[in-house]
Amino acid sequence: MSPSAPPACDDCLRRTWLIARLAGAIEIARHEKRVLRELLAMPDERLIAVVGDAAGGDVAAELDRVDPAELRAAADAAGLAALCRHHRRYPRLLKYLRDRPAVLFVAAIEEPLERLARLVGDSRNDGRPTVAIVGARRASVEGNEIARALSRSIGALDVTVVSGMALGIDSAAHTGALDAGGGTVAVLAGGADIPYPSSKRSLYRRILEHGCVISEMPPGFTPFKWCFPARNRTIAALGKMTVVVEAAERSGSLITAEVAADLGRDVGAVPGPITSWRSKGANALLHDGAILLRDADDVLDVVIGLDHEPSTDPGAGLPPRLASLMRAVAGGRDTVAALAGTADQAQATLAALTELELHGRLRRAPGGRYVVVPDW
Amino acid sequence: MSPSAPPACDDCLRRTWLIARLAGAIEIARHEKRVLRELLAMPDERLIAVVGDAAGGDVAAELDRVDPAELRAAADAAGLAALCRHHRRYPRLLKYLRDRPAVLFVAAIEEPLERLARLVGDSRNDGRPTVAIVGARRASVEGNEIARALSRSIGALDVTVVSGMALGIDSAAHTGALDAGGGTVAVLAGGADIPYPSSKRSLYRRILEHGCVISEMPPGFTPFKWCFPARNRTIAALGKMTVVVEAAERSGSLITAEVAADLGRDVGAVPGPITSWRSKGANALLHDGAILLRDADDVLDVVIGLDHEPSTDPGAGLPPRLASLMRAVAGGRDTVAALAGTADQAQATLAALTELELHGRLRRAPGGRYVVVPDW
Numbered sequence: 001m002s003p004s005a006p007p008a009c010d011d012c013l014r015r016t017w018l019i020a021r022l023a024g025a026i027e028i029a030r031h032e033k034r035v036l037r038e039l040l041a042m043p044d045e046r047l048i049a050v051v052g053d054a055a056g057g058d059v060a061a062e063l064d065r066v067d068p069a070e071l072r073a074a075a076d077a078a079g080l081a082a083l084c085r086h087h088r089r090y091p092r093l094l095k096y097l098r099d100r101p102a103v104l105f106v107a108a109i110e111e112p113l114e115r116l117a118r119l120v121g122d123s124r125n126d127g128r129p130t131v132a133i134v135g136a137r138r139a140s141v142e143g144n145e146i147a148r149a150l151s152r153s154i155g156a157l158d159v160t161v162v163s164g165m166a167l168g169i170d171s172a173a174h175t176g177a178l179d180a181g182g183g184t185v186a187v188l189a190g191g192a193d194i195p196y197p198s199s200k201r202s203l204y205r206r207i208l209e210h211g212c213v214i215s216e217m218p219p220g221f222t223p224f225k226w227c228f229p230a231r232n233r234t235i236a237a238l239g240k241m242t243v244v245v246e247a248a249e250r251s252g253s254l255i256t257a258e259v260a261a262d263l264g265r266d267v268g269a270v271p272g273p274i275t276s277w278r279s280k281g282a283n284a285l286l287h288d289g290a291i292l293l294r295d296a297d298d299v300l301d302v303v304i305g306l307d308h309e310p311s312t313d314p315g316a317g318l319p320p321r322l323a324s325l326m327r328a329v330a331g332g333r334d335t336v337a338a339l340a341g342t343a344d345q346a347q348a349t350l351a352a353l354t355e356l357e358l359h360g361r362l363r364r365a366p367g368g369r370y371v372v373v374p375d376w
Numbered sequence: 377m378s379p380s381a382p383p384a385c386d387d388c389l390r391r392t393w394l395i396a397r398l399a400g401a402i403e404i405a406r407h408e409k410r411v412l413r414e415l416l417a418m419p420d421e422r423l424i425a426v427v428g429d430a431a432g433g434d435v436a437a438e439l440d441r442v443d444p445a446e447l448r449a450a451a452d453a454a455g456l457a458a459l460c461r462h463h464r465r466y467p468r469l470l471k472y473l474r475d476r477p478a479v480l481f482v483a484a485i486e487e488p489l490e491r492l493a494r495l496v497g498d499s500r501n502d503g504r505p506t507v508a509i510v511g512a513r514r515a516s517v518e519g520n521e522i523a524r525a526l527s528r529s530i531g532a533l534d535v536t537v538v539s540g541m542a543l544g545i546d547s548a549a550h551t552g553a554l555d556a557g558g559g560t561v562a563v564l565a566g567g568a569d570i571p572y573p574s575s576k577r578s579l580y581r582r583i584l585e586h587g588c589v590i591s592e593m594p595p596g597f598t599p600f601k602w603c604f605p606a607r608n609r610t611i612a613a614l615g616k617m618t619v620v621v622e623a624a625e626r627s628g629s630l631i632t633a634e635v636a637a638d639l640g641r642d643v644g645a646v647p648g649p650i651t652s653w654r655s656k657g658a659n660a661l662l663h664d665g666a667i668l669l670r671d672a673d674d675v676l677d678v679v680i681g682l683d684h685e686p687s688t689d690p691g692a693g694l695p696p697r698l699a700s701l702m703r704a705v706a707g708g709r710d711t712v713a714a715l716a717g718t719a720d721q722a723q724a725t726l727a728a729l730t731e732l733e734l735h736g737r738l739r740r741a742p743g744g745r746y747v748v749v750p751d752w
Contacts, residue, residue, distance in 0.1 A: 146651075271649075271650065273647075274522065280670075287674065292668075293663075294656075
């Protein structure tokens, strides 16, 4: 692809049109999620036939009349960057989905594609560790607090929180990450230019400031019912781990967890009382082998562990900024004074050292020195 | 051993005296449980040396003066049967403990040794499926309800509930089993003739009526602190599965669970909110791989499954009364009329068939027939 080529190719933009047409033509119930995934994985010709059968009309002729330039212009007008699966910026994490989105429409205040790559990686690099956090819309006060606190803790360590911006747990997860100054990605079932649900308009704006909102559906698109489970597969694929905080039986969060497990990703869940409907889904996942999560450390054990190559690099498994600090300490620059290049960096250095200490990577020693904790 | 020999031999009775002497001489903290188990596994000579070192005095000479006949008489007077590890009535389940009790003192209203064998098996037969149910003394109302309901459900299916008669979960577990008309075994840290805690006097009496109270300590013995973790190892060993319903961090229930896991037995726990201290122990077990339990079926899946030899016996894994019914149905006697020998057995037969149906072993077919559900 030449450097001047747009990040979404004509074929993929046409496919987006076709998927949107599919959404309008075919009703799929939640329990038919395998059917949905089959449809989303179909090559264009088969999809044209299926949509034609369902909707009547000459879908192939309609598709011929679609002008990719118009879709590109519509995305531009809506402030969305369009990124197709053939482009080097397309996240490698999604490539494990046979039915991966043809195009991602990305909304962010500035440099959406660079930001997306930073948050969830691109076709060559996985970028920062990512965790999908999902759960009940009608969550309990405690559930929302848990999701928010968990996101805050992992967001502070440069772990990207991926969720669906739904009411309840999803929104709490995004909020926690933003509170910590961390990055977050919201995957919507409808167009990425439309805050959905509309009550989350101000959260949507905060995410645009510090993260990204993405969707595989075209700008302005109003989601049909099955767009939600379809969206869930993208959330699962973007998380190196999926975390479920409160979920009812047969809920969308369980679909996300199932996709994550199918992809071989770790699935964790926060347990709850066996007498509460809000815990039935999470407890069922745990019964079936999901990792029980009690706190942010239980999540970090998995996601930092995942990135952690068994090596003698004291910075292994850490985000770059913390990794270089670890290497410096191991190399003998072991005081705040020695580590902070200038006096006005002292505060930030101290904060990072404290972070490393809280996570058991460093221990404070007499004389203001820091030592690397062995056996990490 | 000749048929007229008493069920506890002289050597084992002397050892009981020695263990009681050890309890008075040596303090062991909870975290020193490995030390405790080492001590309990020591041969007599080493134990004599250890107790002598700790207590001073000539322990060997004291032991020489112990008259097993007197201990036997004391047990008799307290209404306890004494059963040693060399006797054929000694439960095989305890033989997996290197530090198994030398003697079990057994209290029950009638035929204590026969009853014990029926409830937890003897040296040749494992008897009925057994589940150890343990948990917090300061349990929540919900926790107590869960333990009681769980015991009631499994007790009704002739699964023996083993516990420690402590306040809270233990007592709720015994009570549930008794409510269901099921069998239950209480393992005490002090003498089996003394209701401990004393507030559980009426539960103690109910257990004597329908189950057994056992202890490895001699009659009249008041427990020292380490007798409780010692007792817990016996509870764990008597359960083919150990179930923890509410447990704080570093609680006795976790010792029971650890012993069970060391013995290769299944460990299950009921999850709870991560914000409650009462759930920390159970959630930690679940984090480390214990089976998450949502209801009695989750327990029965394990314990009935454990007994279930992969065989073509349709009664495999079931208590004898239900197993013979399964075999009869498989053999073509497939109506209540055919199965109940006489008219007044019809009601009981119907109840047993319904039980088998509820557990998915049988299905009702047209014409009042029952069919064996395949693939169990």
